[in-house]
Amino acid sequence: MKKPQNEMKMSFLSLSENERLARVAIGGFVSSKNPRIDELTDLKTAVSEAVTNCIVHAYRDTVGVIEMTARLTDDCVYIKIRDRGCGIEDVKKAMEPLYTTLPDEERSGLGFSVMESFTDSIAVKSRLGYGTTVVMTKKLRSKI
Numbered sequence: 001m002k003k004p005q006n007e008m009k010m011s012f013l014s015l016s017e018n019e020r021l022a023r024v025a026i027g028g029f030v031s032s033k034n035p036r037i038d039e040l041t042d043l044k045t046a047v048s049e050a051v052t053n054c055i056v057h058a059y060r061d062t063v064g065v066i067e068m069t070a071r072l073t074d075d076c077v078y079i080k081i082r083d084r085g086c087g088i089e090d091v092k093k094a095m096e097p098l099y100t101t102l103p104d105e106e107r108s109g110l111g112f113s114v115m116e117s118f119t120d121s122i123a124v125k126s127r128l129g130y131g132t133t134v135v136m137t138k139k140l141r142s143k144i
């Protein structure tokens, strides 16, 4: 990654209202780049899916800390979302479209697919019992 021009780090509890906080925060963070509306919507949606996963899966029936780090370069945003929750046993399988461990709660198993299609890259690292880190990058083709 090129040298960051700006960087932010925040942490918040895994409460459902903080999904909105994360969306607003990432929107505010990239606003200096004048992103297009569709880019902004894609980024917020991807962040929202990653944060929701921390809330509903990682810290299921508990409340824990979610950390979001973001960096901006000339034309790219890097976002890392990390939890110290239950972890994922098989990341490859978890990322398959329609795979969900909560089918009875009307989860559709599409969160990772959404993150993948709304960003340019996604990498997921997880260790059972220790937590999960999702890193996404997206190019911003700013308006003039």
Ligand SMILES: Nc1ncnc2c1ncn2[C@@H]1O[C@H](COP(=O)(O)OP(=O)(O)OP(=O)(O)O)[C@@H](O)[C@H]1O
Pocket: 049, 053, 054, 057, 058, 059, 083, 085, 086, 087, 088, 094, 095, 099, 100, 101, 102, 106, 107, 108, 109, 110, 111, 112, 113, 132
């Ligand atoms: N942060 C996380 N910690 C633990 N498990 C996770 C985490 N993120 C995802 N998972 C696991 O990966 C599976 C797939 O996640 P994905 O977001 O694609 O679907 P979902 O959350 O089940 O459904 P949807 O996102 O469509 O509501 C989840 O069902 C869950 O088992």
Ligand SMILES: [Mg+2]
Pocket: 049, 052, 053, 110, 111, 112
């Ligand atoms: Mg999900």
